[in-house]
C-alpha cells in the first residue's frame with residue numbers, strides 16, 4: 001500500500017488526509033458526537049487536541065472542508081516508542097472504506113513517529129467495528145500478536161457507569177512505507 005498519497009478518491013469525492021489545524025476543534029467535537037459509542041468531548045478539549053497534538057492526529061476533510069474523519073493520538077510521555085490512539089471517528093456516511101486505518105497509517109508514516117514501534121488503544125468488548133479495524137491494522141503492520149489487558153475497569157475506574165476499556169498493544173512493527 002502506497003501511503004504517500006495525502007488524498008484519495010472515494011465515491012467520486014476528493015478526501016484530504018492531513019494534520020488537523022487549531023480551528024477544527026469545534027468540527028471535531030461535532031463529529032465525535034455523531035459517532036457513538038465514543039464519549040462526547042467539550043469543544044475546548046478538541047481545540048487543545050488540534051492545537052497541541054496535531055502532529056500525532058489526523059483529519060479527513062471533503063473539498064467543502066467538512067470533517068468526515070478524525071484520529072486523536074499522542075506519544076506516550078513515558079514510552080516515546082508508543083503511539084497511543086485515543087479516539088477514531090469516521091462519519092457514518094464514510095464507514096466501511098478503511099478510513100480509520102488509513103488515518104492511523106498517515107500518522108505512523110510521519111517523521112514524528114519514526115521511532116514508534118508500538119501502537120496502543122483501548123476498546124470496549126462490544127465495539128466490533130473497532131476491534132475489526134485494529135485487528136486489520138495489526139495484520140497490515142505484520143504485528144498480528146496483539147496483547148489485551150484491562151486498562152480501565154468498569155467497577156474500579158468507572159464506578160459501574162461505563163464498560164471496561166481493554167488496552168490493545170500492537171507491535172513491535174517497523175514504520176509503514178512512505
Ligand SMILES: CC(C)(COP(=O)(O)OP(=O)(O)OC[C@H]1O[C@@H](n2cnc3c(N)ncnc32)[C@H](O)[C@@H]1OP(=O)(O)O)[C@@H](O)C(=O)NCCC(=O)NCCS
Nearest residue numbers: 035036087088089090095096097098099100129130132133
Ligand atoms: C470504528 C470506526 C472508526 C471504523 O471506521 P471505518 O473507516 O469504517 O473502518 P473500516 O472500513 O475498516 O470498517 C471496520 C468495520 O466497520 C464495520 N463497517 C463496515 N462498513 C460499515 C458501514 N457502512 N456502516 C457501519 N459499519 C461498517 C464493519 O464491522 C467493518 O469490519 P469488517 O469489514 O470486518 O466487516 C467507525 O465505525 C466509527 O467511527 N465508529 C464509531 C466510533 C468508534 O467506535 N470508534 C472506535 C473506538 S476509538
